[in-house]
Amino acid sequence: MTTPVSWLYVPGDRPDRFAKAAASGADVVIIDLEDAVDASRKDQARANAVAHLAQVRGGPRWHVRINDLATGRGREDLAAFADVPGLDALRLPKVESAADLDLLDEVCGDRPVPAFALLESARGIAHAHTIAAHPRTAGIALGEQDLVAELSIDEAALDQLRLQVVLAAAAASLGPVPMSVFANVRDEEGLVESCRRGRNLGMFGRTAIHPAQVPAIRRAFRPTEAEVARARAVVDAAAQAEADGVGALVLPDGRFVDAPIVAKARRVLALAEELD
Incomplete structure (x- = not known):
């Protein structure tokens, strides 16, 4: 690490x-x-x-x-x-x-x-x-x-x-x-x-x-399971939005997602994997 x-x-x-x-x-x-x-x-x-x-x-x-x-x-x-x-x-x-x-x-x-x-x-x-x-x-x-x-x-x-x-x-x-x-x-x-x-x-x-x-x-x-789940949802949604040619997006639970939030979510997932 x-x-x-x-x-x-x-x-x-x-x-x-x-x-x-x-x-x-x-x-x-x-x-x-x-x-x-x-x-x-x-x-x-x-x-x-x-x-x-x-x-x-x-x-x-x-x-x-x-x-x-x-x-x-x-x-x-x-x-x-x-x-x-x-x-x-x-x-x-x-x-x-x-x-x-x-x-x-x-x-x-x-x-x-x-x-x-x-x-x-x-x-x-x-x-x-x-x-x-x-x-x-x-x-x-x-x-x-x-x-x-x-x-x-x-x-x-x-x-x-x-x-x-x-x-x-x-x-x-x-x-x-x-x-x-x-x-x-x-x-x-x-x-x-x-x-x-x-x-x-x-x-x-x-x-x-x-x-x-x-x-x-x-x-x-280590990020909690809930934190990992939220981060995974953000990263997956961002990947789908990129594939669809969409910029900023809103998740089903109302959270607004833009580039800084996606970057933070990726850090959470990387940290969870390293500390497994």
Whole structure:
């Protein structure tokens, strides 16, 4: 699948879990060097990630969430991964301005190291559009737990921030914004409901903190049977109208159909087929 649906975190200090993460069905495995790793084990976690990625062949995409670039450890992480062959992208925590991404130019030079910027503060949200537009930015996402802690907001207010980031990514022609982690690994129903809420805001895919969450995330972002049926009706009607030389048309249930609606219906069918 071109656009990832599931992104699974695995602690960098637990190399024994790397293979299990790769076998989980996640589209992207993120080796975490930041929040999931105690300060006393961060150097070993970095070494584990470098050694693993140097020998990766096939399987999911591999990302590494490094430490904050405002710290010496974060800059050391960046230098360590600048030339690692199995790395598909870096995830940069606590990005607050486009200037934070300029450090990649200084350390990586002209090497194409894609970066996913994590916006975890009010300042990061305020600069979402310029961060998204930076040439090094491959994607953006929210660090929702940090935002909730900083701003003391509820779910409705968080939806407003999610929508701002969705718009920033779309304006910069980036891929869709994946959702942040769902902390309760035992609440599958809540996870699915939350994913569908995010999908309605234009988000797509989600990061997971446990392999058991991966199937639920894929299921939540797969179009429902009703959505597939509606999309199929639109596509079939459009094909018939084209054969008959008719432009815009109205379906029997009263829905008006034109080119953008047909394009959306085709995307729904393609997504349903990929996530079957």
